[in-house]
Amino acid sequence: MTPLIRKIENEFKNHFTDEFILVKSPGRVNLIGEHTDYNEGFVLPAAINMGIVLALAPNGLDKARLVAMDMDDSFEIDISGEIPQSEKVWPNYLLGVVDQLRKSGYSLEGFDCVFGGDIPIGAGLSSSAALEGGVLFGLATLFDLNIPPVEMARIAQKAENDFVGVQCGIMDQFVSLNGRAGQALKLDCRSLDHEYYPFNNEDIRIVLCDTGIRRELATSEYNIRRKQCEKGVSILQGVDPDIDSLRDVELAFLFRYKDKLAPDIFKRCKYVIEENKRVLQACSDLQQDDLTSFGHRMYQSHLGLRIEYEVSCKELDTLVDIAQDQAGVLGARMMGGGFGGCTINLVENEQLQQFKKQIKSEYEQQLGQSLSVYDTKVSQGTHLLTESELTSIQ
Template identity: 65%
Template sequence: MQKLKKIVAEFYQRYEGDPILVQSPGRVNLIGEHTDYNDGFVLPAAIDKHIFLALAENESNRGRFYAIDPGETFEADISGQLSKSGKGWPDYLLGVVDQLRRHGYDPGGFDCVFGGNIPIGAGLSSSAALEGGMLFGLSRLFEWEIPPVEMAKMAQKAENDFVGVQCGIMDQFVSLNGKKDHAMKLDCRSLEYEFYPLKRRDIHIVLCDTRIRRELASSEYNVRRSQCEEGVRILQQHEPGINSLREVSPELLNRHGQKMDPVVFKRCTYILEENKRVQDACRDLEENDIHAFGQRMYASHTGLRDQYEVSCAELDILVDAARTIDGVLGARMMGGGFGGCTINLVEDRYLDSFKERISQRYQKITGQPIAIYQAKISAGTQLVDLPKAKTDKEL
């Protein structure tokens, strides 16, 4: 891969020593949206779009970073109190170093060159891949034994506490721990996880990006979260032991739902139904019933549109179009909502016609183009072999 070769060549040009090379994947979430902060279930998968990092120790107390894609460098003393860079991208790396030190790990100076092929801003979690890749790489470089669950928690905290983005743990968890050709069912309460095979090798995951980025997503995210919490508070009056919607049965919700604002009741209903959809979807994968799985994806989108109300016209256009195109097994919006991507399961033999037809349909209705990305399910973060050559000419 040219990107990987360029990263290695840049490292040898800028720094000394032989680096280790880390490959850290982006992710998709097949089903289970907005369930994470309700202690529910999600079903993500790592994909074959990656951040690559070349890392080596240096004989100093400094972290020296080079980002291939913006072509920028950053350097900082990492032996003392760390502060934000003012540049954005270095904070994801500094945040990892900060978390390591808070957990008793003391990295010495190191050099890092990184870049990748994860589309930025498409909801494929390039930031989580970068954080997880840096954490995994440093643990290997300095020979620390950090359990996988702890590593995911540290990567999440790096983004929460240092970068300042209040993300959940799903992205970092599956990026670090994903398995090739398998989706991961993650229990967001216990952080227990298990894998379910996607046995159909003739299927591509296709992301259709509306290219719409709406500020409404962050503010409405907080509103949805507070509405779910309000539903829990009302139910706690009848069942004091309840701490989240994860612990609420449909019978309990229906019995006391009339005491809620109708909107709050709708939000809670969606969460309960989506958690069940995730569990049913796992059974579909076990039984290799990909058609049933796809129907649950469509049902998830309907719930997100009508009950949770986080979709938008552009996302609905893409899902409605996907329903009518040959070879599409399932589709739904993915992510926080109000823009971003739909995720589609498409049979390989229909891949080209799907991309052409959905692009034409969207352009005809909205007057705007979409971006399309295709992926396969891959393994989680891992070391990869270094190319033997050390210069661009040799590579």
């Protein structure tokens, strides 16, 4: 990260001034709790040590002057009036934040921003949320905006929903902004209440295996799954009007009225109810430092996503099967919407290099495809980089 920070600093000085603040905004992993967010359930994400670094300063103008260092591209726009979308796309993640801050009643002036990162694009580690959270935190700092943490997450989410046009949930922005080093964050997606649980075992690494598969099917099937869950809730509400979401349904209740549901609707509902329970049990595992049980729940989660929610694919299943046979692997599952992307694996440090070598080799042997592997650590959420951090970051 240090070379990246130095590049950002130099790039800002070359384009603008020597006076600026530096913000680091992390990507995230979701340890367990997939497809539960839009069902008002629980998720257990964590911020990671891969992220985006932004240099920002007020410019005394009515303009936002933006530089995307990784893309070798720049953009300038007047922000004194209504802000239009950019055809370049990437500026919209920053402009959406400005737009939402204004609509939320916060006043700000023109600013300069240079940013770059080390989050693999498209790997499902939420580079967009990191960018939104980073510029939001930076602007709040520059212009003394007193924005509570939960409201900050809502603003960042609405920037992506309403300006960029991506209908994401709030988990990514929330954990990127509010993550803590050595702790996972349990988020109640209904109330936004959140708690922290220890995830600081130095002998364990979080390893991401990226299939490199990006399928359009993920978006269409995601929308279908949402509608199926809503259909299940609608039918069950006919029995109990107090049911607002699958969060309110017990498994025994679901089985009692199984005949009212089409087979695919029943399977989707069953998975979500069981996954919510797994998240709560996984939190208890972390409290007891029982990563063996935690890893077992990850395997159960993947099985549910594969068989009941039907959002896995051959590549993801192959990776989980390979991981399950490797020494030092406590748990593995697909992470994200499905049909491609990454698996998340808990791997003992002493077996890390062997695991990375073995899973790359077997994946290529079985599927004829190369595999990108990243090992990460649970890290601090979005924050100002201090002078001491700049000298101590490895």
